[in-house]
Amino acid sequence: MENLPQIIYSRIDRNWAHQHLKISTGSYCSFAREHSNLPHIHSIGHEFCFVISGEGEYQHDSVKYQLKAGDIFLSNPGSVHEISSHESRNLLIIFFNVFPNSSGGSSDDAYEENVIKQFITSHKIHVTAQNHLNNYLPFIQQQKGLSSFTDFRADKIIVLMILDMMAAFSILEIKKNTKDKEVPSHLKKAMKYLSDHIRSPIIVADIAEYSHCSERHLRRLFKEHFGHTIVDEINQMRIHLATKFLLMNYPIARVASEIGIDNHSQFSRLFKSVLGLTPKEYQKKYIIRAENHRSYAKG
Numbered sequence: 001m002e003n004l005p006q007i008i009y010s011r012i013d014r015n016w017a018h019q020h021l022k023i024s025t026g027s028y029c030s031f032a033r034e035h036s037n038l039p040h041i042h043s044i045g046h047e048f049c050f051v052i053s054g055e056g057e058y059q060h061d062s063v064k065y066q067l068k069a070g071d072i073f074l075s076n077p078g079s080v081h082e083i084s085s086h087e088s089r090n091l092l093i094i095f096f097n098v099f100p101n102s103s104g105g106s107s108d109d110a111y112e113e114n115v116i117k118q119f120i121t122s123h124k125i126h127v128t129a130q131n132h133l134n135n136y137l138p139f140i141q142q143q144k145g146l147s148s149f150t151d152f153r154a155d156k157i158i159v160l161m162i163l164d165m166m167a168a169f170s171i172l173e174i175k176k177n178t179k180d181k182e183v184p185s186h187l188k189k190a191m192k193y194l195s196d197h198i199r200s201p202i203i204v205a206d207i208a209e210y211s212h213c214s215e216r217h218l219r220r221l222f223k224e225h226f227g228h229t230i231v232d233e234i235n236q237m238r239i240h241l242a243t244k245f246l247l248m249n250y251p252i253a254r255v256a257s258e259i260g261i262d263n264h265s266q267f268s269r270l271f272k273s274v275l276g277l278t279p280k281e282y283q284k285k286y287i288i289r290a291e292n293h294r295s296y297a298k299g
Contacts, residue, residue, distance in 0.1 A: 031085035054090035
């Protein structure tokens with residue numbers, strides 16, 4: 001996607017009598033170049049996503065959802081999740097990091113408090129047909145930083161959009177299907193370890209020790225839930241991180257070092273085995289100057 005409007009990063013903090021809401025404004029995420037953001041975990045906060053256009057798939061723990069324009073979806077803290085658009089390669093979303101908190105009660109007259117409290121109590125992961133959210137976007141794009149008034153207006157509209165999404169997630173809540181297969185806690189711990197140490201040398205025994213299970217059991221969990229080995233997961237996560245540095249025009253030797261691989265040739269071989277291109281070929285094919293393209297993928 002070319003020439004995406006810019007959203008200036010900011011932190012928004014709103015307090016009511018009993019409910020509190022913090023929002024870190026996110027950005028656009030286009031899957032035209034990188035077709036997946038790979039399985040990963042956020043230890044705190046919810047990630048709210050709105051599908052602007054295109055199609056894709058979202059996996060939250062072991063449940064998969066098909067995505068299309070107008071859908072909203074979220075990730076819960078501590079849940080393994082992945083967004084992908086391998087087939088159509090045209091998925092474009094906007095995301096926000098949301099941190100709701102409650103001190104207990106709520107006021108019958110405060111719509112915002114009731115929405116936040118209901119969301120905290122229970123919510124869905126995926127809701128369709130929320131196309132009206134597109135109407136918020138022109139008011140929050142390229143608004144911040146122009147003046148104190150536009151900053152205030154943009155922040156207020158972002159809060160309204162998040163509350164709108166919260167209401168949709170909450171009002172359409174259905175009872176959790178007890179047949180849904182949860183990702184085991186050992187696997188969640190392993191994913192967190194990988195996220196925290198992906199730029200350093202990683203030993204499977206250390207992952208198993210951190211996850212409080214045997215190496216054999218951990219290897220089986222990865223095959224059962226992700227369909228590939230722990231080593232495959234490490235390699236994919238490292239190469240996904242490497243693409244970000246390459247698109248920033250880092251020298252290839254430095255990129256290898258940044259992702260915990262000391263041997264330049266080993267890095268190049270691994271990169272090509274995962275993406276089918278050498279690092280240099282990837283840079284030549286995909287580098288687009290930031291002033292002409294704003295596209296982000298989250299990990």
